[in-house]
Amino acid sequence: MRLNRNLRPWRIWAFIAAVALWPYAASAGDIAPDRMEAALSKLEALAEGVVADGGVPGLAIGVVHDDKVIFLKGFGHREAGKPETVDADTVFQIASLSKPVSATVVAALVSDGIASWDSKIADLDPAFRLSQPYPTIELTVRDLFAHRSGLPGTAGDDLEDIGYDRAEILRRLRFVPPSSSFRAGYSYSNFGLTEGAVAAAKPTGKPWEEVAEEKLYRPLGMASTSSRHSDFIKQANRAELHAKINGAWAAKVQRYPDAQAPAGGVSSTARDLSQWMRLVLGNGVYDGKTLIAADALDQTHIPLTPRGKNPVSGGEAFYGLGWNIEFGRHGLIWGHAGAFSVGARSLVMLFPEEKLGIVVIANAFPTGVPEGLSDSFADLVFDGTLGKKDKVKAWNDIYGSMFGPVIAAAKATYAAPPSPASPARPASAYAGRYSNDFIGDAVVSGEGDALVLKVGPAGARSYSLKHFDRDLFLTFPDAEMPDRPSAVSFVLGPDGKASAVTIEFLDGNHLGTLARVGD
CATH class of the missing domain: 2.40.128.600 (Lipocalin)
Incomplete structure (x- = not known):
């Protein structure tokens, strides 16, 4: 979701200061084991019900608490109408959930002194240009991961649709006029973030895909995770993309996101992403070893740009570096959603104070199932009840309304x-x-x-x-x-x-x- 809201700086920082005084819902040790067990049992039942009701053909869920993977399961089918089922090792295309994964890779580069969040793109990748000289000279990795470069949100997406590769798309961004002044507005840009990642990796002399493997996937044992679509296609246990055709889920379209791999091209499993959640919730420590310096990783979770309110929970939302940061009813949340309109949905939601995280990956669009299940799980953990609002339905209504009016307007015209x-x-x-x-x-x-x-x-x-x-x-x-x-x-x-x-x-x-x- 791309939600925008203009707030004056003093109001932003006043709000953040006020939120910092809110009591957190719990700490890692305060969630009673019986409540967690009940929440996981209900989460499993909800997921089974969603699939049985045709909400999605298939999905997988991972839950981490206090540095342990406490839930890992697949539901439904990899492809509608076929017998192969989803399990914890089924590989999904995770769309924009790639962004916080890639932010973690860049944090590893920062931790190793290879780049800085404030490294200038002009130094890392001198060939890159924005449409105006001053932003081009001052632009940093931080600006691009925070979506505040001034690039319009869709810049480059259209070139990808008609077959241009990453290098040519990034070169042609110089012809795109800004949608806002430099660092003055938030505009969610796939190819802006892609340039930030690619530039940060330039000093290694290696392609982004190889750097992601070396800095994150391999150290965490994420053997089924890749930033190359060719690796996804090679996986026998992979989920197909599904969209609604005549009211039924159908796997008809492929999505080849290599051009924007750092922003939307990662493929992974619930098992692998659970290991990544452990690293992030551990402030860069994994299995007792520091893989990423805490100060490099912490930078990704600083709220930089206001994004308005969560449309269901009402929590105030901001964007950091590849992460959404939300201050809601259950305290501080780090998260990110992903979607391909041709048939993918994903969501990660982390509660850092409680060392709790959930990831949901699904093989269909439009659907709000990942948000609905994650929000329901949070209510069960913190409140012990689901409440009166059906969160799956509420999020389904939001995602279901995305394309309908657009298509109807075009048809009417x-x-x-x-x-x-x-x-x-x-x-x-x-x-x-x-x-x-x-x-x-x-x-x-x-x-x-x-x-x-x-x-x-x-x-x-x-x-x-x-x-x-x-x-x-x-x-x-x-x-x-x-x-x-x-x-x-x-x-x-x-x-x-x-x-x-x-x-x-x-x-x-x-x-x-x-x-x-x-x-």
């Missing part, structure tokens, strides 16, 4: 052409090559009675265009929302040929207009 509709010009009026610095080349050609748009490196993505009215055509670019139309509109010049084209699904940052190149 293009439900029917004007009557009478103006005819299109001849295909030759639109055919040709178009270009801008950010998107690169786009080629429009006539194929039979239809026009086809090709974009991305060497025309990697192809979209059929259906005439709507005059010089406006429709296409359906989203695999996860196949019935959502998007406009492709042309501007005709005095010679009767299109001088420019605007591709709506690439225009989120007003960079989707491309000028004709040549004839």
Whole structure:
């Protein structure tokens, strides 16, 4: 969830100071064993019920308390309609839960003196540029992990969708105008955080994926965890992605997140992530050995940017470095959610004062099951009861409302052409090559009675265009929302040929207009 709220600095720090005086719900030793046992039993029953009711095809849960893994189990199936079940070692794509995992890797680099949270990107990766000189010079690893660089939240996501690799996407971020002044606003950016991670790893001379293995996965014995999609595909015991099609979960789409691996490309298991939770809750100590200096890891949990209120619990939320920090009814929480709209959900929730953590990974979207189960578990641990609100339903309603209105609005806009509709010009009026610095080349050609748009490196993505009215055509670019139309509109010049084209699904940052190149 991307929730924003503008607060004056003095109000922020006054609030933090006030929260610091709140009594915590308990300490690690204050949670009675019988209450924990009852909470785990109910959590298991809730998870079984969610799967039985079709809430998700499959999920896995890990719970850590006082440096011990006290619950580890899978539920449901790896793929809907197939017999293979989920267990604690089933590998899931964890989407944006990758961000706090990657923040832990960078903390290890900071601990080893390889980089600093305040290292300047200009020193670590001199080729990287933002659109303006001053932020480019001053930008730090901390800025990028806190999402306060000024980059718009979706910057680069559109380039990934049409096939560009990480290096080219990061290079083209220089063409994206800022959505806010430098360090003045919060904008959740996958490729901003990716650059922060990649830059921090530069002094090692090794790729990010290898650094993550060396600094985190291998020392913790996370043998099934990787930041490479090719490793995920090799896993026999892996969960497929699911989206709702005609009211039923279906595994139809793959997600290849290598370009933004630090922000969304980690794959892992409940067993492996439980070991990571032990490290974080142990302030960098794992099995009695200090793997990461506490001061390097502590930096990730300092609340830097206000994010508003949790939509269900009402707790005040902030962003640190790859982590959400929330001050709620049960005290201090470190957490992060993850989602792929093509079919993944994940959540980690840590209560550092109680040395308690829960991770839930699921193979479906949209669903609020991870939040619903985690919130319910917290209520059971701290209150001994679930309360009156069904947390799974409340979170399901939030996630379920994400796409519906968007799709409905697009369908309504293009439900029917004007009557009478103006005819299109001849295909030759639109055919040709178009270009801008950010998107690169786009080629429009006539194929039979239809026009086809090709974009991305060497025309990697192809979209059929259906005439709507005059010089406006429709296409359906989203695999996860196949019935959502998007406009492709042309501007005709005095010679009767299109001088420019605007591709709506690439225009989120007003960079989707491309000028004709040549004839």
